[in-house]
Amino acid sequence: VTENIVEILLVEDNPNDVELTLHALRRYNLANRIHVVRDGAQALEFIFCTGAYAHRSIENSPKVILLDLKLPLVDGLEVLQQIKGDQRTRLIPVVVLTSSREERDIVESYRLGVNSYITKPVDFEQFTEAVRTLGMYWVLLNQPPILAS
């Protein structure tokens, strides 16, 4: 069931940032198994296999979730809290990828158990590099724990 194999879940409401992220991932051939959701509610449905994603299986989790913080409906920190607060999903690596450099966002994210916190560089080269590194690390290099099936 190939459509179910999602390696990167991108939670991002800004279509430009989505496009730039995809562009960067495409450059390094990482864009094939990426799924994009535009708000926090969709993200939760995808992760917990409810609503529009009820057909998905929760064990089939992405290798990494790239999560923006400022999101419609349910904000990124809330999404993070739910992922890290649930036995079934807390081991999924979550990388916050946001424009915010606010200390409180960084501190709160780490408090909730984020695996990495990346400030989106304004400079495209830096941004591309950041996305590439992220993709390489979490999708190709990182060895996730084998989840009980």
Place this chain on the structure above:
Amino acid sequence: MGGVPYWYTTGLVLIAGVLGSLLSLAILVLAFLRLRHEAAARTRAEQAQQESDARYRLLFACHPHPMWIYDFETLAFLAVNEAAVQQYGYAEEEFLTMTIKDIRPPEDIPALLANVARTTTLYDATDRWRHRRKDGTVIDVDVTSHALTFAGRPARLVLAQDVTARTRAEAAQRRYAERLETLREIDQAILAEQSPEAIVSAAIGHICALLSCWRANISVFDLASHQGIVLGWAGSGTPRFPVGTRLSLEEYGRQDLEALRAGKIYVVEDVQTCSSLPATVQTSQADGLRSYVRVPLIAQGELIGALNLMADRPGAFTTDEVDVAREVADQLAIALQQARLHAQVQRYAAELEGRVAERTAQLMEINAELEAFAYSVSHDLRAPLRSIDGFSRILLENYADRLDAQGQDYLQRVLMSAQHMRELIDALLTLSRVTRTELQREPVDLSALIKAIATELQQREPARQVEFTIAEGLQASGDPRLLRIVLENLLGNAWKYTSKHAQAYIEVGTQVQPDGQLAYFVRDDGAGFDMAYADKLFGVFQRLHGPNEFGGTGIGLATVQRIIHRHGGRVWAEAAVDQGATFYFTLGGDTARD
């Protein structure tokens, strides 16, 4: 005894005759001597009598203190001396028709009779009594008496010394002391209390006791609402107008109020002889009020209330007591006025506090808004910038073959502008963070910090030839993160404005200011600036160089100034065009080291 011879008998007779004659002679002589002796004794007795009379006159009749002898049973005067006649105003003949009761005020007679009945001793020690003279005036006397028999009657000799002046002086002294003590107590009570009610209730009891009032109360007036309120009450019985009673000013009496308004004490000697009485007085009259005094309480020329003294007998208050009442009233008025001022000050303070709280809330709101603004700058303004930068670059990279040189130049300009805007946003964010974050002072190793920044600068542009001279052991007390921003800006500027020179020199050190403060300085030998524009240096978005000369946001020095000011320090610069610039700053609280 028979057988005695004759001659013997005759001889005896003879001898006896001679002896008899001798004896008679002796008796005659003795009788003569005795007569002489008796005559002398008679003369001596007469002399003694005369002396005694003289003594009597001296001791009794002419004694400077009044003396008399009275019959211990009938109490009638038996003898009086001249001093008594002078003192009491009765002639001697009058005295001799009177009893000692007649020189007493009627109310003292029972005590007198009791004392007479008690007196058993020969000598009665000094005792103080009140005597009444013929003209009715009453005097205080110290009386000494002792028993004697006069014309065969048991009598007593009395010496009465007038001590009126002394006792009056003593009484006045006592009253004065009491008054002082009461005034002092009132003073203390007043000092200890702050509310008008507390002041009045602390004072009214003392006043009532001091002036021997039947009842006393203190009212304060509110002339605006034409009302008085009873603030304190003392006295006997149940108050007709207990504390807290509100009365219209009319109820105090029109005449009463008129006098009070004029600052005068209003005295009614006897309410029974008064034709028109105020309603309140009529009410109290039913309880037994006979006379009263109203004393105005005046503060700063304004009638603020009245001290009301009441008695259950007519003419109860002496001039002396009214004087005391006025004194107390003046004191009370001052205290009440102070209490009012105190309350006013407290009201103002509370108002001020309220206003401060309001302003603080406003400030906190503004601060929160600022924070929200900074957050949104940080987040929302960067996103479009990233799009501009990102898509421009994608265009340049992937679509360059479809753009001519001018199109590519325009895209480059878009990229440069996006870059500049990013710097501006970063600088603005730093500036706003400087204002928002709490200052945390700690010892900072400035020399180490400066060296680190210099190394960063050098690493960023390794080709530049810049010589740094950094004083060793520079220490400061300040917020390390904020001080880093200051030094990054100042050293960054020095680095930037020397960039046109092949060889540059940057020095960091300290200089003791005339006021003893230690100033840190960053000196360069770069472009400098015209001191005429020195006042523009630290304003936000103020730049002394065009963007073509030197890049920059115009926010760095504003940030520096804000940080220095938050430390309680000062920042300034000295420069000349093309002769370099020196920036000085102090950090407040730092004093020059030796």
